[in-house]
Amino acid sequence: MMSLTLEQLDRDGAIREAVEKASGDTRAAFLGKAVVGGAALLGALAAPGSGEAATAKSDVAILNYALTLEYLQASFYTEAERLGAIKGKLAPIPPQLGAVERAHVQAIKAALGRAAVKRPAFDFHGVTENNSKFLKTAVAFEDLGTAAYKAQAARIKSPALLAAAISIHSVEARHAAWMRFLAGAVPAASAFDEGKPISQVRAIVASTHFVAARPKSRSRKKPKFTG
Amino acid sequence: MRRQRAKGEEQLDGRADATASSREQFLARAIVAGGAVAAGGLLVAGWPRLGTAAPSAAQDAKILNFALLLEYIEAGFYSDAVAKGKLSGDLLDFATTVRDHERAHVAFLKGALGNSARRKPKLDFGQTTSDPKTFTSAAISLEETVVAAYNGQAGNLTKPTLAQAARIVSVEARHAAWIRALAGKDPAPNATDKPDTASQVQADINRTGFVQSG
Amino acid sequence: MAFAAIAAAVIAVVVWPQSPASSPASNQPLGLPASPRPALLVPKPEPLSRSSALSYWASVRVAVAARSAPTPRAATVAWLARTTQDGTTNLVLVLDRRVDRRGRLWVHVRLPVLPNDLTAWVPRAALGVYGTVQTHLVVDLERLTVTLFRSGRPILRAPAGVGQPQSPTPKGSFYIRDVLTRYASPFYGPVAFGTSARSSVLTDWPGGGFIGIHGTDAPQLLPGRVSHGCIRLRNEDILRLRRLMPVGTPITIR
Numbered sequence: 001m002m003s004l005t006l007e008q009l010d011r012d013g014a015i016r017e018a019v020e021k022a023s024g025d026t027r028a029a030f031l032g033k034a035v036v037g038g039a040a041l042l043g044a045l046a047a048p049g050s051g052e053a054a055t056a057k058s059d060v061a062i063l064n065y066a067l068t069l070e071y072l073q074a075s076f077y078t079e080a081e082r083l084g085a086i087k088g089k090l091a092p093i094p095p096q097l098g099a100v101e102r103a104h105v106q107a108i109k110a111a112l113g114r115a116a117v118k119r120p121a122f123d124f125h126g127v128t129e130n131n132s133k134f135l136k137t138a139v140a141f142e143d144l145g146t147a148a149y150k151a152q153a154a155r156i157k158s159p160a161l162l163a164a165a166i167s168i169h170s171v172e173a174r175h176a177a178w179m180r181f182l183a184g185a186v187p188a189a190s191a192f193d194e195g196k197p198i199s200q201v202r203a204i205v206a207s208t209h210f211v212a213a214r215p216k217s218r219s220r221k222k223p224k225f226t227g
Numbered sequence: 228m229r230r231q232r233a234k235g236e237e238q239l240d241g242r243a244d245a246t247a248s249s250r251e252q253f254l255a256r257a258i259v260a261g262g263a264v265a266a267g268g269l270l271v272a273g274w275p276r277l278g279t280a281a282p283s284a285a286q287d288a289k290i291l292n293f294a295l296l297l298e299y300i301e302a303g304f305y306s307d308a309v310a311k312g313k314l315s316g317d318l319l320d321f322a323t324t325v326r327d328h329e330r331a332h333v334a335f336l337k338g339a340l341g342n343s344a345r346r347k348p349k350l351d352f353g354q355t356t357s358d359p360k361t362f363t364s365a366a367i368s369l370e371e372t373v374v375a376a377y378n379g380q381a382g383n384l385t386k387p388t389l390a391q392a393a394r395i396v397s398v399e400a401r402h403a404a405w406i407r408a409l410a411g412k413d414p415a416p417n418a419t420d421k422p423d424t425a426s427q428v429q430a431d432i433n434r435t436g437f438v439q440s441g
Numbered sequence: 442m443a444f445a446a447i448a449a450a451v452i453a454v455v456v457w458p459q460s461p462a463s464s465p466a467s468n469q470p471l472g473l474p475a476s477p478r479p480a481l482l483v484p485k486p487e488p489l490s491r492s493s494a495l496s497y498w499a500s501v502r503v504a505v506a507a508r509s510a511p512t513p514r515a516a517t518v519a520w521l522a523r524t525t526q527d528g529t530t531n532l533v534l535v536l537d538r539r540v541d542r543r544g545r546l547w548v549h550v551r552l553p554v555l556p557n558d559l560t561a562w563v564p565r566a567a568l569g570v571y572g573t574v575q576t577h578l579v580v581d582l583e584r585l586t587v588t589l590f591r592s593g594r595p596i597l598r599a600p601a602g603v604g605q606p607q608s609p610t611p612k613g614s615f616y617i618r619d620v621l622t623r624y625a626s627p628f629y630g631p632v633a634f635g636t637s638a639r640s641s642v643l644t645d646w647p648g649g650g651f652i653g654i655h656g657t658d659a660p661q662l663l664p665g666r667v668s669h670g671c672i673r674l675r676n677e678d679i680l681r682l683r684r685l686m687p688v689g690t691p692i693t694i695r
Contacts, residue, residue, distance in 0.1 A: 055480075081489055082573045083497065085538060099486030103418045107481040123502065126546040126565040129538055150393045154386040164479035166381040167419040169393065170374055170400035174415035177401035181408045186324065188401035191331035192394040212570050215500035215530035217688040222624045223633040223655060224526055224648025226608065226640050226669040289471055383473050418483045425471040 055111075056157040064117045065198060066165070067108040069148055071119045072205065073141050074101035080128040090131055090182065093138065097175060104168060123212035135183050142176035144196065144204060151195030282385040290380045291388065292345045293425060294395075295336040297373050299347055300437055302329035304369060308356040317409055318359055322366075325402050332395055339391070349439040363410050365435075370403035372431045375423035492575045492592045497535040498616065498689030499548065502569035507561035511539040511547030518561040519554040526648040527635055529619035532689060534637075535571070536560060551616060553637035553651075555644065558613040572689045578617070578654075580672055580694040582610060585664035587654070587672065589686055597681055600664040602657065602673035604640075610652060610670050611638050615692040617654075620683065630656010630676045632683045636692060640670040655679060 055063075077098030080086050086094055109116045127133040149169035156162040177187035196204075205211065305326030308314055314322050337344045355365040377396035381389055404414035423431075432438060504523045508515040525531050533550035539562075540546055546565040551558075577590045582603050589597040604610035615638040622632050633655035640650040646669075656676040657663070663675060674682065 078489065079571060079573075082495065083571070095488055096486075097415075099488055100415070100418045103483050103486045107483040111481050121570045123500075123569040124571070128571075129546060129565070130540070146397050150397060153381070153393045154390040158480055159382045160477045160480035162382050163422065163476040164419075164481035164483075166378050166393075166396075167422060167479060168481075168483070170378060170396055170420040171415055171418065173397035173400035174404035174420075177404035178408055178414040181405060181414070187405040187408070188324065188328060188398050191328040191398060192335075193397040193401075194394065195390070215532065215570055215572075217529050217532070217619045219527045219529050219619060219621050220623045221527050221621060222626055223621050223629045223635075223653055224646075225629075225633065225635070225651050225653030225655065225671050226643050226646050227628065227653075227671050286473070290473075293471060379476055380471075380473070382476050418486050419479070422476045424475045425473060 055161070058155065059157050059161055060112065060115055062152050062156060062165075063108055063112055063161070064115070065152070066149065066168075067105065067112065067117060068120075069145055069201070069205075070101055070104045070108060072122070072210065073145060074098060074105045075119070075122045076124060076128060076137065076141060076210075077101055079122070079124060080134055083128055085129040086131055086134050088131065090135060093179075093182070094134075097138070100171070100175075107164075121212045121214040122210050124210055135179060139176065139179040139183055139185065142172055142179050144201060145172040146176050146193060147196035148198075148201045150193060151197050151201075153195075282383060282388075284385065286383060287385050287388045288340060288343045290383060291336055291340055292343065293380070293428075294377065294392070295333065295340065295345055296348060296438075297376055297428070297432070298329055298332040298336060300350060300432065300435075301369060301373065302326065302333050303350040304352055304356065304365070304437070305329055307350075307352045308362050311356050313357055314359055314362060318363065321405060321409060322362070325366075325405075328398060328402070332398075335391075335395075339388075350437050351439050352437055363406060366406045367403065367410060367412070368431075369435075370399055370406060372423070372428055373399045374403055374420055376425070376428040378420055379422035379424055379428065381422070494575060494577055494590065494593045496574050496577065496616075496689070496691045498532050498572045498574065499535050499550070499568040500570045500572075501531040501533065501567065503567050505563050505567035507550070507552055507563050509561060511549070511562040512541050515562070519552050519559060521552065521563060521567070525553075525618055525635060526651065527619055527621060529635070532616070532618050532637075533563070533568070534616045534689070534691060535568075538565070551614065551637065553618060553639070555639050555641065557611045557615070557638055557641065572687075574687050574689045574691075576686055576690045578686060578690055578692045580610070580692065582612065582694065585666075587674065587678075587682075589682065589690075591685070597678075597685055599674050599678035599681075602663045602665050602667040602671075604668050604670040605666050608640060608642055608669040610668070610672060610694060611641055612694050613638070615652075615694065617686065617688050617690045617692065619688060622683075627658040629653070630658065630674075630679050632656060632679045634682070634686070638692070638694065643669060654682070 077094045081094035081098050105119075124137075127137045146169060149165055149172060153162065153165060153169065156165055173193070180187045180189075305322050308322050309319070309326055352365075355361045374396060377392055377399065381392060381396075384392055400420065407414045501521055501523050505521050506517040507519045507521050509518050521533065522531055531553070533552060535548055535550055537549035538546060539549070547562045548565050548568060549560060549562055550568075551560050575592050579588045579590065580586075580601065580603070581588070585601050585603060587597075587599050587601045588595050615636050617634050618637055619635040620632065621629075621635065624633075633653045636652050636654060638652040640646065640652060643650045650670075652670050652672065654672045654674065656679040657673040659667075660675045663673060667673065
């Protein structure tokens with residue numbers, strides 16, 4: 001990518017002036033800060049809204065938080081589908097919701113790259129093997145996911161990330177309503193849904209004891225086999 | 228002499244403003260919309276966003292009034308359907324519950340807007356509320372439109388207002404999934420919900436013919 | 442009747458009637474831009490890959506008595522420990538599940554105990570993390586080969602050393618329990634897999650007499666009946682197996 005300085009681009013000083021008004025910086029201070037990435041600047045001129053480059057640290061943290069919840073949901077539905085113990089009218093749910101949550105996981109992992117947290121191991125304590133426990137847990141997960149995304153929306157700095165989070169948030173709400181519908185509960189219990197802050201969500205997830213230590217299956221001990 | 232932009236001034240919405248210093252204002256918009264002049268790949272945080280589409284109290288009021296119109300339509304639609312007495316069973320439960328929710332949304336938005344709140348529009352739902360099948364189709368379309376409308380404006384709101392709008396949009400999404408489930412349709416066919424622009428929403432609403440006068 | 446049906450269908454289809462030209466639009470457009478392109482590219486949701494040959498394993502969470510039937514009143518068949526003799530997490534193969542009269546979930550599992558091929562029931566609550574594998578290892582004691590299948594298709598075949606007649610490799614259904622690496626012992630080669638199979642003759646062997654699948658410092662003996670029960674592979678083959686065969690893979694020795 002070609003690196004340009006503002007001087008090279010800005011013969012008549014119009015860019016510089018606009019930048020100064022936006023930031024209150026003096027010209028010298030601004031130019032002293034950094035070299036403009038040419039493609040990024042051209043991108044900002046060509047298509048407003050597409051000029052963002054790096055992601056704020058708080059946005060990275062929010063993404064990893066969302067990823068943890070999506071791992072939980074995706075692993076739950078995937079295990080339920082693999083074990084094949086969910087029957088009857090609920091049988092289509094693990095494949096369908098699992099596919100969507102796995103897609104969410106992929107999207108967030110792709111955005112985070114190496115900054116993505118690893119998927120934990122899960123012990124679902126039999127809820128993926130029992131119709132009514134599965135449904136109760138699905139209701140809880142989807143309500144929780146909706147509340148979690150909701151509470152983070154106003155904290156997201158990047159407009160593009162907000163757009164993504166908002167469009168996932170309403171899908172989680174659909175899932176919640178659907179699971180409640182199947183459970184015979186009112187799909188929308190109240191005119192307003194409340195968000196849940198990170199601390200509360202973490203406490204709820206911890207209380208399930210679903211997040212488990214990965215089994216230790218490797219060892220450097222000397223083999224004791226018969227040989 | 229540069230023209231000062233008044234607070235809450237109507238946006239240029241794409242039309243060239245021949246009287247202003249075009250390039251400078253264009254650059255101001257580009258820089259603001261891009262978040263910053265990207266400097267060495269770093270997003271320079273904290274630069275105030277100027278000009279077009281920057282969240283503001285005045286802009287919030289415009290968006291909330293638009294939302295209030297949608298909520299008036301929904302509240303009226305469900306009230307009319309319940310009053311006409313042609314729904315029964317699960318569909319009636321749905322319409323009654325959702326009517327109460329939409330009325331609560333209207334009350335909330337009126338309260339938030341105070342004297343700025345738009346007045347209640349004159350509505351006519353024709354035959355859509357007289358028959359379970361047409362009611363169901365219309366409810367699905369209405370809820371989908373409203374979800375897309377809120378999602379489309381989320382980024383234009385100030386953060387406190389966004390937090391409130393988020394409490395409403397997920398309920399509208401629940402409504403959408405609920406009525407779709409009642410209709411035997413997939414409640415959540417997509418991995419993400421597409422946002423609509425205000426113009427798209429306006430066009431959808433116009434097509435209904437529900438609104439007789441503003 | 443047909444006319445009424447058509448009329449009803451027409452009404453159902455026409456949801457958004459064209460508004461008359463005289464009916465006013467309610468609001469001017471806001472003039473605000475569309476949402477930015479979302480930062481997350483959510484791909485089209487994909488179904489899980491179909492596999493005709495899935496097996497399931499579970500880690501042992503707490504030591505528990507394994508019973509002959511899915512009820513606490515059934516006889517104890519074996520004791521299931523939490524860890525293996527290698528210090529790794531003990532695993533069982535999951536075969537089936539049943540709910541007892543009190544609503545507790547029981548799991549039918551294959552055990553790493555003698556006699557070989559033993560299965561029994563344990564409460565789900567005693568198990569922990571579940572895993573799924575698509576692989577299956579077949580050890581042929583007549584042909585002296587190992588074949589690794591994935592989703593029913595062979596992906597690795599190698600010559601093997603198996604037990605001598607006086608210390609035979611047991612026949613039956615087993616599974617991979619753990620994998621040992623980076624120990625310094627050329628006799629076992631670079632990698633050794635622990636299985637649930639045990640020698641039925643070397644019952645006093647320290648560590649329980651478990652059968653391993655491992656490399657060797659005497660590849661010239663393969664294929665052959667050369668071991669105390671273990672399955673020996675050439676080192677290049679055990680390294681390939683390491684890449685292709687996850688822990689929990691079921692084993693058929695025939």
